Each structure stands twice: as structure tokens, then as C-alpha cells.
Amino acid sequence: MAKITFETADGKEQTLEIANGLSVMEGAVKGMVTGIDADCGGACSCATCMVYVSPEWSERLPPQSSDEKAMLEFSPHVAETSRLSCQIKVVDELDGLRVKVPASQH
Amino acid sequence: MAAVESLVVIGAGHAAGQLVACLAQDGFAGAITLVGDEPHPPYQRPPLSKKFLAGEMDADRLYLKPAAFYDKYGAKLLLGRRVTRIDRQARTAVLEDGSQLEYSALVIATGSRPRRLALPGAELDGVFYLRGIDDVMTIRGRFAAGKSLVVVGGGYIGLELAAVAVRQGLRVSVLEQAPRLMARGVGAIVSRFYERLHREEGVVLHTGAAVLGFEGRNAVEHVVCGNDRVVADIVVIGAGAVPNVELAQEAGLTVENGIVVNERCLTGDPAIYAIGDCTNQFHPLFDRRLRFESVHNALEQARMVAAAICGRALPAIQVPWFWSDQYDVKLQMAGLPDKHTESVVRGNPDHGRCFSVFYLADGALIAVEAVNRAADFMMSKVLIAERAHVDRAKLADERVAVKDSRLV
Ligand SMILES: Cc1cc2nc3c(=O)[nH]c(=O)nc-3n(C[C@H](O)[C@H](O)[C@H](O)COP(=O)(O)OP(=O)(O)OC[C@H]3O[C@@H](n4cnc5c(N)ncnc54)[C@H](O)[C@@H]3O)c2cc1C
Ligand code: FES
Numbered sequence: 001m002a003k004i005t006f007e008t009a010d011g012k013e014q015t016l017e018i019a020n021g022l023s024v025m026e027g028a029v030k031g032m033v034t035g036i037d038a039d040c041g042g043a044c045s046c047a048t049c050m051v052y053v054s055p056e057w058s059e060r061l062p063p064q065s066s067d068e069k070a071m072l073e074f075s076p077h078v079a080e081t082s083r084l085s086c087q088i089k090v091v092d093e094l095d096g097l098r099v100k101v102p103a104s105q106h
Numbered sequence: 107m108a109a110v111e112s113l114v115v116i117g118a119g120h121a122a123g124q125l126v127a128c129l130a131q132d133g134f135a136g137a138i139t140l141v142g143d144e145p146h147p148p149y150q151r152p153p154l155s156k157k158f159l160a161g162e163m164d165a166d167r168l169y170l171k172p173a174a175f176y177d178k179y180g181a182k183l184l185l186g187r188r189v190t191r192i193d194r195q196a197r198t199a200v201l202e203d204g205s206q207l208e209y210s211a212l213v214i215a216t217g218s219r220p221r222r223l224a225l226p227g228a229e230l231d232g233v234f235y236l237r238g239i240d241d242v243m244t245i246r247g248r249f250a251a252g253k254s255l256v257v258v259g260g261g262y263i264g265l266e267l268a269a270v271a272v273r274q275g276l277r278v279s280v281l282e283q284a285p286r287l288m289a290r291g292v293g294a295i296v297s298r299f300y301e302r303l304h305r306e307e308g309v310v311l312h313t314g315a316a317v318l319g320f321e322g323r324n325a326v327e328h329v330v331c332g333n334d335r336v337v338a339d340i341v342v343i344g345a346g347a348v349p350n351v352e353l354a355q356e357a358g359l360t361v362e363n364g365i366v367v368n369e370r371c372l373t374g375d376p377a378i379y380a381i382g383d384c385t386n387q388f389h390p391l392f393d394r395r396l397r398f399e400s401v402h403n404a405l406e407q408a409r410m411v412a413a414a415i416c417g418r419a420l421p422a423i424q425v426p427w428f429w430s431d432q433y434d435v436k437l438q439m440a441g442l443p444d445k446h447t448e449s450v451v452r453g454n455p456d457h458g459r460c461f462s463v464f465y466l467a468d469g470a471l472i473a474v475e476a477v478n479r480a481a482d483f484m485m486s487k488v489l490i491a492e493r494a495h496v497d498r499a500k501l502a503d504e505r506v507a508v509k510d511s512r513l514v
Contacts, residue, residue, distance in 0.1 A: 022167070030172050034131060039405055041150045045429040045438055047484065067436065067480050074484035074509070106424065 002094040006033045006051075009103035018090045024099070025049040025086035035101040042086035044068060047075035048105035049085045057097055061088055077102045110211040110415050112137045114199050116189045116353065117215035121382030121404035123148025123170035125213060128412030130179040138181040139207055141199065143188040144238055147173055152401060154242050155266035156431050160273070161246065165239060192357040194375055211377055213411060214365060216350035218383035218399055223258070223343055227320030227330075233341045236263060248340045251275030256329045256338040258317050260287040262430040262437075264344030265300065268309050269432040276340075280304065281315040281331055290346070291428075293443055295463050296475045299455045300432070307433055347399055349384040362386055364397035370414040371407050379414070381407035390423055391491070392442055400428045425490045427483075435459050438483035441473030441490040450501045452482065452508075462486075462508075469495045469513075485509045 018027030260282030364386030446465035453461030474486035500511035
């Protein structure tokens with residue numbers, strides 16, 4: 001279980017407890033975080049679950065797969081710190097993770 | 107437009123679930139009732155023939171939202187219940203038991219159902235269709251290494267199922283009537299690749315196969331195919347889907363390969379919308395009416411109706427897209443290739459598992475099929491939306507990024 005904080009584009013913050021084994025995206029969708037569309041349901045096929053991870057957390061996350069990298073590279077609003085939240089599995093070590101959600105995924 | 111006081115949604119599938127999520131986000135204040143004939147709250151189907159079938163994902167993770175979400179937003183779920191009639195004069199949806207739900211706006215989100223094959227023996231035990239969670243539970247319950255599975259129909263659902271089964275040690279045959287696999291969904295180059303892929307993985311494939319029926323004493327034992335009998339412990343029929351349009355038809359709404367709706371998903375009745383697999387809508391990118399069976403379409407139309415009901419501007423139309431996962435191969439498609447005048451291949455479809463096919467009409471990119479090439483897919487989506495003209499030589503050159511093939 002990890003407490004993860006989502007900062008949405010309107011400046012609001014939402015902290016959710018997400019069970020291990022779920023993805024950060026699944027936790028966000030169930031917790032009704034605005035701005036994470038997750039159209040493909042976690043199949044790494046849509047890039048509408050993109051979040052920005054703070055630099056200090058970036059290094060602590062598992063590295064991107066080549067698929068994730070390719071999907072991200074050409075998604076709108078992408079930045080250095082972007083990750084696909086469906087590709088980040090929740091483990092205890094992610095407790096305290098903070099991510100920013102873009103205003104739009106399209 | 108007057109605010110909608112009571113919204114009734116027929117069907118509690120992917121489109122319906124997304125609609126409620128959007129309305130909740132928009133702060134919709136009216137009452138919402140979802141009537142669904144499956145016993146489950148809205149869930150996503152794609153994993154049914156992929157990770158869920160493989161046992162790599164539990165049912166909980168299929169649900170679009172937890173049950174508490176619907177309570178919280180005051181959306182009532184009537185599950186395991188069926189709407190049998192729409193009374194447009196009285197503005198009610200009539201349920202099986204005769205009870206009536208009054209609506210000020212109605213959304214038909216009834217989806218589609220597997221096309222049934224009227225063949226001798228199709229009712230035998232061991233012959234299945236795959237559409238819902240319950241189908242998968244039954245089929246998965248019969249899976250055991252060494253058993254023979256015959257998949258009737260080489261569309262993407264049947265092939266995804268074949269991929270999972272063969273990896274679990276079943277003996278798998280796929281019988282496809284058409285001369286090639288996934289013929290309705292992809293071009294010939296991609297079909298040929300999938301034939302090679304499945305053969306490499308140990309699936310026995312027959313194209314141009316005429317399935318005549320099923321035989322067995324208590325349960326299915328053989329599939330009769332031309333002059334042959336193929337041994338079968340389990341048969342799954344994946345022969346396409348038909349839209350659930352009967353309710354709309356009987357209510358006098360226009361149905362032409364799906365319920366005909368306008369740009370905001372409204373039917374000919376100003377109080378009735380329709381979304382998802384059951385609809386037929388004009389698509390501005392392709393300049394004709396189309397019916398899709400895809401998650402993207404279900405989501406996009408749910409967003410249109412939420413916008414229409416809440417009086418917001420309609421979201422911009424996106425390029426339609428689709429994906430299929432088989433083994434370690436991700437196929438991503440965008441656009442529609444059927445009107446293409448030429449095609450360009452990048453990478454080698456005859457070797458390995460990584461290539462793309464681009465479809466052009468009069469020099470403009472109109473569709474892509476990307477096999478393990480997510481970047482090509484993502485860049486093509488942008489170019490297709492722009493109807494960009496592209497340089498064929500650059501498109502074919504793996505050293506040049508797809509986006510750099512745009513002609514200015
Ligand atoms: C095995 C499988 C794999 C798939 N894989 C992919 C994929 O990889 N990518 C992709 O984009 N798409 C995929 N799809 C397609 C996608 O799931 C559908 O396009 C999507 O579910 C359509 O949503 P919908 O809400 O229109 O229909 P559905 O999700 O089917 O929901 C309709 C619901 O309405 C109910 N209903 C019908 N009539 C009534 C009535 N009279 N009263 C009450 N309830 C009623 C139905 O039982 C159903 O529960 C797949 C589909 C299947 C079956
Ligand atoms: S949910 Fe589609 S890529 Fe993450």
C-alpha cells in the first residue's frame with residue numbers, strides 16, 4: 001500500500017491510498033482523479049494516463065519499457081518528467097509519491 | 107435546452123460507465139438510472155480475451171469504477187434487469203417485469219452481441235461464444251494443458267483467445283472462412299504476418315475453411331470442416347458481432363447498420379441518445395456514416411453525450427483507433443484504410459515482429475497499422491488528423507521518424 005498524491009491542473013490535491021499490485025492509473029481512476037482518462041485501461045496503447053513525476057521521484061521509479069517510451073515521446077503535453085501512470089505498479093516503496101496531472105490528455 | 111432531470115441509460119457496459127463518470131465530473135444534478143442485463147457493474151471487455159482470460163488479472167480490475175462510486179454520485183444500478191420496450195409517448199423504459207422507468211432523457215447503450223452460427227450441433231455442451239465476464243469464466247474453467255481448442259473465426263478476439271490458450275499448453279486450431287485472418291479489420295500484409303506469428307507459436311490455422319457443424323454425444327467432440335473432422339474438447343465461436351438495435355427499431359427510431367445518430371449522438375427523437383457499438387454516426391474525417399466496435403468509439407460518444415446533456419461544447423473528434431495484443435505483439439491501428447490508393451511498408455513483415463503499414467489516399471495519410479511500433483502509431487495519429495501529405499520514401503525509411511515524412 002502506498003499513499004500517492006495527485007495534483008490536478010486546477011491546483012487541487014488529492015491523496016489516495018492505493019493497494020500494491022494495482023497501477024498508479026488504476027488507483028487514480030477508481031479515486032476519480034480528474035484528468036487521467038486511461039482510455040485503453042492500462043494496455044499501454046493510448047497515452048491518456050500521462051502524469052508528471054517530480055525529479056526526485058523519477059529515479060526511484062522502475063525504468064520505462066521501450067513501449068512506454070515510444071508512446072510518451074509523441075503524446076501531447078509531454079515533458080522530461082512524463083510517465084504513463086498505468087505502467088507504474090504500486091509497491092510500498094512508492095509511499096509519498098507525488099505526481100502532477102496535465103489539464104488535458106489530448 | 108431544459109436541464110435533464112431524470113436520465114435513464116439502457117445497458118451498463120463500457121459506454122454507459124464512461125457516461126456516468128463524465129456526468130459525475132461535470133456535476134450533473136439529475137437522477138441517473140442504469141439498467142443492465144448482465145449481473146456486473148460497467149466493465150471493460152478488452153482484457154476478456156487477453157490478460158483476464160490468461161488469469162493475469164482479476165475481475166475487480168475489469169470494473170470501470172468501484173460500486174461505491176455509483177452510490178456516491180447517486181447513480182442507481184439496476185443489474186440483471188432487461189429493458190424490453192421503449193414507450194416514446196409516455197417517455198418510459200419498460201422492464202421485463204412490466205415496471206416502468208420515466209425519463210426526461212434516455213440513452214441507448216446496448217452494445218453488440220456475438221453473431222450466432224445456425225449450424226447443426228451449435229447447441230452442444232462445450233461450444234461457446236465470448237462476450238462477457240461470465241463467458242470467460244466458463245471457457246477458462248475448461249482450459250487444461252493438452253485439451254483441444256477449436257476457434258471458429260480468425261478475427262482479433264478469436265486470435266487473442268488462441269494466443270492465450272496455446273501458451274497454456276492447449277492444442278489450438280483456428281478455422282477461418284475467409285482467405286485470410288482478421289480480414290475485416292486489417293490489410294493483407296498484416297493478415298499474412300499474423301498467420302506466420304500464430305504458426306510460429308504452434309497454432310494450427312486453416313483459412314478458406316467451411317465449418318459445417320459440430321458433433322458429439324454428450325458434448326462436442328468434433329468440428330465438421332469441409333470433408334474433415336477436427337477434434338475438439340472446447341469450441342469458441344468468434345464470428346463477429348451484431349448491434350443490439352431491436353429496442354430502437356421497435357420504438358420506430360431509424361436503424362441502418364446501427365441506430366442512426368447525429369453529431370451529438372441524438373437519435374431522431376430529441377429525448378433519446380444512443381452511444382457505443384449499437385450506433386451509426388456520420389464521421390467528419392471520413393465523410394460518411396460508420397459503425398464502430400471499439401473502446402475508443404464508446405468513450406468518445408459517451409463524452410459527446412455528457413457534453414450535450416451538460417450544455418458544454420462538443421469535444422473535438424479524434425481519429426478512431428484500436429489495438430490488439432497477441433503474445434508479445436501489440437497491434438495498434440488508427441484511421442480507416444478501406445479507401446486507400448497506395449500503401450507503404452516500414453520494416454520487414456516477413457521477419458521478426460516489428461513493422462508498420464501506412465495507407466495513403468491521393469498522397470495523404472489516412473490509416474496506419476503498427477506492429478510493435480508504438481511511436482509510428484502515435485505519430486501517424488497526428489498526421490491522419492491533419493490529413494497530412496507525406497513523403498513515401500521517408501515513410502518507408504526506418505531511419506527517418508514518421509513525423510518527418512510530412513510534406514509542407
Ligand atoms: C472479448 C472482447 C475483446 C475486445 N477487445 C477490444 C480491444 O482490444 N480494443 C477495443 O477497442 N475494443 C475491444 N473490444 C470491443 C469493446 O469492448 C466494445 O466496443 C465496447 O465494449 C462497446 O461498449 P458498449 O457500451 O457499446 O457495449 P457493451 O460494453 O457491450 O455494453 C452494452 C451492455 O448493454 C447490455 N444490454 C443490451 N441490451 C440490453 C437491454 N435491453 N436491457 C439491459 N441491458 C442491455 C449488454 O448486455 C451489455 O452489458 C472487445 C470486445 C470483446 C467482447
Ligand atoms: S491507460 Fe492507456 S496507456 Fe496508460
